[in-house]
Amino acid sequence: MQIFGFLGSLLGYILWGAFYILKDFGLSIIVFTLIVKLILFPFSVKQQKSMAGTARLSKKQKELQEKYGNNREKYSEELNKLYEKEGVKPMGGCLTTIIPLIVILGIFYAVAYPLTNTLHLNSEDVNNALSYINTIPGYSASVNPTYQEISLLKIFPNIMNTEAVQGIFNAQEISTIQMFTAGFNTFGVDLLAIPKDYGIFSWYIMFPVLCFASNIGSQLVMTMINKNQMAQQQGCMKVMLFVLPLFSAYIAYTVPAAVAFYWIISAVISLIQSIVLSKIFSPAQLTAxxxxxxxxxxxxxxxxxxxxxxxxxxxxxxxxxxxxxxxx
Known part of the structure; x- marks a missing residue:
């Protein structure tokens, strides 16, 4: 967790830079995600090439399986020869998958911990402030500890003038936090709100709904793009591909909208990128x-x-x- 927190702190400088210019956290997340996607674009290209190359040779691979089915050593030898001949690196997508995944977790830490990883306030001061708000009568102690920093931003305008807060943060820090808090209203939507607190009939239900739609859309497109690989997966794995979007929708219902907004934007951009790369580096194109x-x-x-x-x-x-x- 400390590694992801450190990475989130580094990425937080990009998020803070975008916010400093735009003064809107929602727009900053969009710009921030685009910048990170551009940085990771070479890895995405390599991953798509690896997947398309493997899919292109699936028919020949199946023929080798039928021919050397009882001789695993010979099958592996011939398969490696095939990959070498065709210039395909089946394991080439592993590293390019792991690195973006690590970065995505870092991005999550930048969004979920805005005070320590985006504003880069002293962590001890932030923890003292969190301890203070937990003593406030009526404050929801059921808030997930992971999102307490966002919850602190939500109530900060009401506590910024208290002696406790002014004893923790200096005047400049209080001014910065106040300015940061004001930027969480994007297109008239409060990104600090938790949909669960408003019920399923509020406008905030759009966050879990859009989170589900963007994730299920991404899964369906990836299934269509990688038909050969998906066909080889077990039924339970296929079920999980559709269960996970439901799970993400539930999480989006219980966390601050800012986190769900990031998931939605990231899923949409990833979906567009996957479609574009699948057209450019399709199995048919690689064959040609x-x-x-x-x-x-x-x-x-x-x-x-x-x-x-x-x-x-x-x-x-x-x-x-x-x-x-x-x-x-």
Missing amino acids: NSEARHVAAMLENEAKIPYVYAPHELKSGDGANSKKKKKK
Whole structure:
């Protein structure tokens, strides 16, 4: 957790920079997510190439399985030869999957801990402030500890002038927190609100609904893009792909809207990116590129073969002229 917190603190500088310019946390999350996606774009390209390359060879891989089904060692040997011949690195997508996942967790920590990771306030001061608000009568002690910093921002305008808060933060820090709190109203929606507190018939129910829709849409698109790989998965794995969006919707219902908003924006941008990359680096496109490389290699090899004169050319003495004519 400390590693992700450290990464979240680093990414928080980007989020704070966007907020400092835009003065709106919702818009800052959009810009912030776009910037991070651009940074991770090379990894996404490698991952898509690896997935498309593996899918392209799925038919040949199945043929090798049928041929060497009882000889796992021979099958692995021939499969590696196939991958090497076609220039496919099946494990190439592993690292490119892990790194973005770690960064995503760092982004979550930047959004979920805005005081320590975005404003970079002293963690001890923040903890003292959290301890103070937990003593306030009527304050919801059931708030998930993970999102207490966001909850502190929500009630900060009501407690900023108290002796306890002014004894924890200096005047400049209080002014910054106040300015930061004012930026959580995006398009008339309070991103500090928790949908659960307002019920399923409030406008805030749109956050879990959109969270579910964006995640299920992403899963459906990825299923269509990677038909061959999805077809090989067990039924329980397929069920999980649709259960997880429901779980994310439930979480979005119980956490501050700012966190759910980030999940939605991230899912939508990832969905668009997946569609674009699947068009550019599809199995069919990679096959066409591979065939083009093979043809180019054949032509290059043919050009290196020395010209052999026919007997009648040698007798007539115009072999060189004939060669020039043929070359023309």
